[in-house]
Amino acid sequence: MTIKVLTMKEDILGANDAKAKANQERLDNLRILTINVMSSPGAGKTSLITNTIRKMPSAARIAVIEGDVASSIDAERVQQLGVPVVQINTAGGCHLDARMMAEAMDNLPMEKIDLLFIENVGNLICPAEFALGEHKRVIILSIPEGDDKPYKYPLMFTEADVILVNKSDLQPYTDFNVDAFHKAVKGINPKAQIFHISCKTGDGFDDWLKWLRAEMKAKKGKS
């Protein structure tokens, strides 16, 4: 008699991928460009999103899904800007998954959105393993975290479409080596685009917004 073996991790990820695909089809049908924003705690995910909302034309219809272990601090910051926002609390969970994403979308005015930001749980490891249905993955690495992070957290950096190096205003006070960081990224993910920004001063946002507008245009143009 054959012994039945349940490989739980594979099963769970398999189910997540199917759900993520369904989410993406829903987003594609509505032509909503969807961006999964991931980083360590405190690297600047909410600041990126709120600054981007402020700098985008008011005609761009933006919404946000906020993921946190606990609290609704970030959702409150976003709501003050008058955009639709849903907060997911994972109650200890270290990442968002596609089921949470589907439920969050059910609570947003999906017919009235062009650009959807997902702010994942602050964690440089687990969120990279769970597709949500997003079109692009944007990783934020803040200068004080150090230039060696691509070596230590390779999956997150390997799967990034864009890497935003935030808190460039703190660079003069740290030993962050820009060349070493770019070399580390190129070694594992040569296609990733890297933009240096400061959410505090606004430096570097032009290139990031240019990339974002081009992606939104491409998404709208697709049938």
Added chain:
Amino acid sequence: MTIKVLTMKEDILGANDAKAKANQERLDNLRILTINVMSSPGAGKTSLITNTIRKMPSAARIAVIEGDVASSIDAERVQQLGVPVVQINTAGGCHLDARMMAEAMDNLPMEKIDLLFIENVGNLICPAEFALGEHKRVIILSIPEGDDKPYKYPLMFTEADVILVNKSDLQPYTDFNVDAFHKAVKGINPKAQIFHISCKTGDGFDDWLKWLRAEMKAKKGKS
């Protein structure tokens, strides 16, 4: 007929707790003060450990267990100081567990150690759920991460014995509110000791080292 229900998460944690207890008995028998150091990526765990080794009397016999998803960058930094070190790579795993800890101890000269640092994987969520056998939990929160982290990552801050607020040299360039941070910690963990330090300048190390020496003395004094 009763249905058999396997609650996997509880079982896994239960097994981990038993193994952690065995680890702690082993450490108690050898009177090795063992400290589990946890933080976000890049908050300064390795810098804390290397600076502490440099500032402690050479008679203090220190060893280090390094936990990382990948790479041995941190272990190399520690090894340069001439102390015994073991690197654990979790191959994607987001925290150390008691089994890994037991195996690491098997690879250290346990009879010749007074103080053992465990540098956990850089993650402000999952490591807090897994006891390793440590006597004390030290959390590092770096100034650029922001003062709201106790609200967002409550378990980590609730279970800390000591909270080290690192990178105090960057404080003038951020909007970190010290009073707000202390208030947030007091609300969930009034017993935690908070020391402000800078691994870069050495500021604040006196109080941290005083605490450490007192704990080592207490551990040696116990039968």
